[in-house]
Amino acid sequence: MLRASLRQISLALKEGRVTPTELCQRCLALIRSTQVLNAYITVAEETALKQAEEAEERYRRGYVPPYNATVVQKLLDQGAVLLGKTNLDEFAMGSGSTDGVFGPVRNPWSYSRQYKEKVASRSDSEPENSNWVIAGGSSGGSAAAVSAFTCFAALGSDTGGSTRNPAAHCGVVGLKPTYGLISRHGLIPLVNSMDVPGILTRCVDDAAVVLGTLAGHDPKDSTTVQDTFQPFALPSLTDVSKLCVGIPKEYHVPGLSSEILAVWSKAADLFKNAGAKVVEVSLPHTCYSIVCYHVLCAAEVASNMARFDGLEYGHRSDVNKSTESMYAATRREGFNDVVRGRILSGNYFLLKQNYEDYFVKAQKVRRLIANDFVKVFGSGIDILLTPTTLSDAVPYVEFIKEDNRTRSTQDDILTQAANMAGLPAVNVPTALSGRGLPIGLQFIGRSFQEKQLLTVAKWFEKQVQFPMIQLEEVKKYDNGVLQHQESASYS
Known part of the structure; x- marks a missing residue:
């Protein structure tokens, strides 16, 4: 049942074949059996079960949720059950979900049959982190949760690729909508001019369903467009002969693996053989995007993080020698090295003598x-x-050898330009690598043309038939010893 699409499970709920409480209990049980993924910061089990019970009552008398971020509020208004908060890099500053205060997120594919068949097995006496792979970031917990079937959809954020990157690594669909289509009210800002809530699901149709719930003007967010959004069902595209697909030559970047290049080329051939026009295009300023992003990101981070001063918001240090010392101690204790580094860089770029140059x-x-x-x-x-x-x-163990900035520069290089332009983009899981891990490809569309973007993505998804993850035994790391936990095996 947890493998069903949102449409299928919604029908099952309406027809009474399953109750919200039963469905919630199954998700919670699987969350418990996959704790090793570290996908969730908090599992709101009691709250979720209570909401599930109230959801059953909603069919009879309605349900009014408490205040939340607009995207959460909209989901609750439609009867969604909030299972918990997922793990991520601190303040969404990272590309691996390895720099959060709650520890790194593990990719569910680390525990899949497909991956284990490709890599040498390790004994329980080996170090915990010797074999498992990252989930991507910054919204890695959300991607891992969806990939592991513990929920049907999850929210993330996307400033430079933070939804699409983990979606690619975890083998799920990751949608970054057009800037202004979904409210940012309640989203802790990183880079206000680029931040958008992201959507993670297991299929393209489900992403469209969630988008239909979330999109639209919000008086609490002046950056949302005021045009009325009409939810849509994706058509089943059968003819792509009138479609023109662009292949940006600047995306052949240094460091692109031969496997990714081969999958990309094969995908282009797939469109071409189906009758679509496939042409090489040029985005000449793409090569400057990542450097440009780091300046703008740091500058806006410096501004946004100023609110966490220990007086009104955030952690407050016990140091009380003076206001200045309290500020300094508060921000040293409250931010990790990555966040502090971006704040310092941003303040440097914003100095009067540097403002014009940077x-x-x-x-x-x-x-x-x-x-x-x-x-x-x-x-x-x-x-x-x-x-x-x-x-x-x-x-x-390989990922953490590089510092956060270097990793972010490498990992955002293919996704970040879409944020600069405010365009919609979606990751579609495409193939498995030689190691049995997911490879995703990105589709970028015109502003506010999510229907066309997702229609093409759905056609592509159908053609590639990406294999579903086959989770085997998931283990829990406890007190320095790897212990067997309840098996999570799926056919």
Whole structure:
């Protein structure tokens, strides 16, 4: 039942073949049996069960939830059950979900039959982190939770790829909507001008269902567009002969693995053989995108993190020698090295003597990047097809050898430009690597053309028939010893 789509499970609920409480209990049970993934920070078991009971009552007398972020509120208004909060990099600053205060998220595919058949098995006496791979980030917990069947959909955020990156590594669909289509009210800001709530599901149809619930103007967020959003059901595309697919040549970046390149090329051939027009296009300023992003990101982080001063918001230090010392201790204790580093960099870029050379120039480059997309789509291109990540998910022990900034630069390089331009983009799981790990490809569409974007993604999803994860035995790490936990095996 946990493998069903949102449409299928919604029908089952309406027809009474399963109750919200039964469904909630199954999700919670699987969450408990997959704790080793570290996907959830908090499992709100009592709250979830209470909401499930209230959801059953909703069919009879309605349900009014408490205050929440707009995206959460909209889901609750439609009878969704909130299972818990998922794990992520601290303040969403990372690309591996390895820098959070609750520890790293483990990729469910680390415990799949497909992966274990490809790598040498290790004994329980070996170090915990010797074999499992990262979930991607920053919304790694959400991607891992969906991938492991512990929930049907999850929310993330996407500032430079934080929804699409973990979606690619965990073998799920990750949608970054057009900037302004979904309310940011309640989303802790990282880069206000690029942040968007992201959607993670196991199929494209489900992403469209969630989008239909979340999209639309919100008076509490002045950046949301005021045009009325009409939810849509995705058609089953059978003819792609009128479709023009662009392949940006600048996305052949250094570090792109041969496996990703092969999957990308095969996907382009798939469209071409089906009758679509596939052409190489140029986005000449893409190569400057990641540098531009780091300047703008740090500058906005410095501004946004200023609110966490220990007086009104966030952690407050016990140091009370002076206001200045309290501030310094509070922010040293309350932020990890990654967050502190971005704050310091941002304040440097925003200094009066540096403002024009860094922040203003970065904004000008951002406009050039956005204009590149306008020109390409204006030339008759309907959709862009690119890789999502440079490679499949890497082992944790390899990932942490690089510092956060270096890793983010590498991992966001293929996703970040869409944020600069505010365009919708979606990761679609495409194939398994030689190690038995997911490889995803990214589709980028025109602004506010999510229906076209997801329709093409759905057609592609049907063609590639990405295999469902086959979870084997999941183990729990406890007191320095790997212990067997309840087996989670699926056919």
